Amino acid sequence: MRFVSYERALDRVGYGRFQRRLLWICGFGWAADAMEVLLVSFALPAMSAEWKLTAAQKGLLGTAIFIGMFAGALFWGRLSDKIGRKTGFILTIAVDSVFGLASAFAPNFAVLIVLRALTGFGVGGTLPVDYGMFSEYLPAEKRGSRLVLLESFWAFGTIAAAGLAWLVVPRLGWRALFAISALPGLILFVIRKRVPESPRFLIAQGRAADAREVLRRVAEVNGTMLPAEPIEAPASPLVSRSRDLFSPKYRRTTVFLWLVWFMISLGYYGAFTWLPSWFRAKGFALPAVYPNAFLMALAQLPGYFSAAWLVERWGRRTTLGVYLLASGAFAWLFFLASTPLAVVSTACLLSFFALGAWGALYAYTPEAYPTSIRTTGIGAASGMTRIAGALAPSVGAMVAGGSLALPLAVFALAYAVGGFGSFMLPHETRNEGLEDAV
Numbered sequence: 518m519r520f521v522s523y524e525r526a527l528d529r530v531g532y533g534r535f536q537r538r539l540l541w542i543c544g545f546g547w548a549a550d551a552m553e554v555l556l557v558s559f560a561l562p563a564m565s566a567e568w569k570l571t572a573a574q575k576g577l578l579g580t581a582i583f584i585g586m587f588a589g590a591l592f593w594g595r596l597s598d599k600i601g602r603k604t605g606f607i608l609t610i611a612v613d614s615v616f617g618l619a620s621a622f623a624p625n626f627a628v629l630i631v632l633r634a635l636t637g638f639g640v641g642g643t644l645p646v647d648y649g650m651f652s653e654y655l656p657a658e659k660r661g662s663r664l665v666l667l668e669s670f671w672a673f674g675t676i677a678a679a680g681l682a683w684l685v686v687p688r689l690g691w692r693a694l695f696a697i698s699a700l701p702g703l704i705l706f707v708i709r710k711r712v713p714e715s716p717r718f719l720i721a722q723g724r725a726a727d728a729r730e731v732l733r734r735v736a737e738v739n740g741t742m743l744p745a746e747p748i749e750a751p752a753s754p755l756v757s758r759s760r761d762l763f764s765p766k767y768r769r770t771t772v773f774l775w776l777v778w779f780m781i782s783l784g785y786y787g788a789f790t791w792l793p794s795w796f797r798a799k800g801f802a803l804p805a806v807y808p809n810a811f812l813m814a815l816a817q818l819p820g821y822f823s824a825a826w827l828v829e830r831w832g833r834r835t836t837l838g839v840y841l842l843a844s845g846a847f848a849w850l851f852f853l854a855s856t857p858l859a860v861v862s863t864a865c866l867l868s869f870f871a872l873g874a875w876g877a878l879y880a881y882t883p884e885a886y887p888t889s890i891r892t893t894g895i896g897a898a899s900g901m902t903r904i905a906g907a908l909a910p911s912v913g914a915m916v917a918g919g920s921l922a923l924p925l926a927v928f929a930l931a932y933a934v935g936g937f938g939s940f941m942l943p944h945e946t947r948n949e950g951l952e953d954a955v
Contacts, residue, residue: 548670652891
């Protein structure tokens with residue numbers, strides 16, 4: 518009997534209405550997560566004024582969500598490679614939204630810290646699980662650009678958080694901001710129940726008939742035809758083993774991906790947690806902070822879209838490396854800026870390149886690992902961001918001691934090291950299939 522490979526079957530099913538719907542479902546989850554992660558940075562000036570927070574407390578508040586995200590990335594990524602993508606796909610968005618909403622009612626600073634960590638536990642799982650799920654429905658030809666487009670929803674979440682902070686905090690306070698921002702995730706929890714399990718995961722588990730049924734439904738939605746031949750299944754179900762991340766085949770990939778994820782996160786979360794406060798340090802009055810932070814958030818969108826175009830032309834590694842090096846340059850130029858126009862311009866250009874780099878990194882990472890360890894690999898790599906994210910607010914808190922030079926030098930250097938690390942990744946993944954490990 519003749520069989521057809523999963524890649525060929527997926528190419529025949531094509532990219533159509535089903536994947537576009539899934540992009541929006543995953544994308545709004547990413548936007549909701551971005552709001553949860555960055556809310557503190559936009560609310561921090563008002564929270565600090567209300568609770569008279571010290572620099573150490575501000576740093577701890579920024580760190581709390583990343584502690585939860587580190588645990589969530591490892592837990593949910595591993596779980597999704599063990600039992601499937603769908604469980605984590607549904608539960609992670611519920612966890613971060615429920616505890617995000619509870620944060621609005623925190624009676625004191627200590628309780629808020631705990632609630633932000635629990636919110637992070639959900640957010641940390643949403644990112645690798647969503648990328649694993651979405652990438653496994655994408656034909657190779659569309660994968661890179663569509664994964665960057667998914668990452669672009671982070672910018673929409675950032676814009677929403679900045680816009681809401683501008684509109685809500687001066688009028689209703691930071692608690693209303695937290696409550697409103699949790700609502701989209703609660704709605705998505707209901708919608709995500711209707712998304713079927715990843716057919717690629719089903720194939721990896723030897724469930725070829727179940728995978729074919731899912732692909733048939735996808736083809737029906739897309740208005741295409743599934744090949745008549747049965748889909749080829751592995752001789753035995755693939756086993757998820759975390760140690761495979763450091764097998765000879767994947768060791769260099771893992772080491773340099775962890776380096777890049779750590780450095781981009783140190784630069785991004787360090788700078789963007791504190792940028793609204795740094796506008797104050799640069800002489801901006803509090804009312805002017807919010808519209809300028811909103812403008813900075815808007816600059817992320819062309820950064821993502823340019824990266825989505827370039828990853829299919831330059832490739833993933835080159836786009837990632839160039840955008841990271843440019844991010845480092847503009848982080849330092851932000852420090853040197855001495856006029857309001859220069860401050861806002863360098864902040865916007867930093868935002869443009871930093872978020873484009875994130876898009877390229879998320880396009881590369883799912884393609885670097887096979888199905889059996891894909892979400893484990895994404896989760897472990899994104900776990901590096903949580904370590905860096907936990908450290909970054911404390912580095913940024915050094916501004917309380919005086920000059921911006923030291924924290925911005927650290928963040929600019931982090932971007933540069935990440936850029937050089939990108940060029941050390943072992944291979945380009947553009948137009949490659951999501952092949953399984955042998």
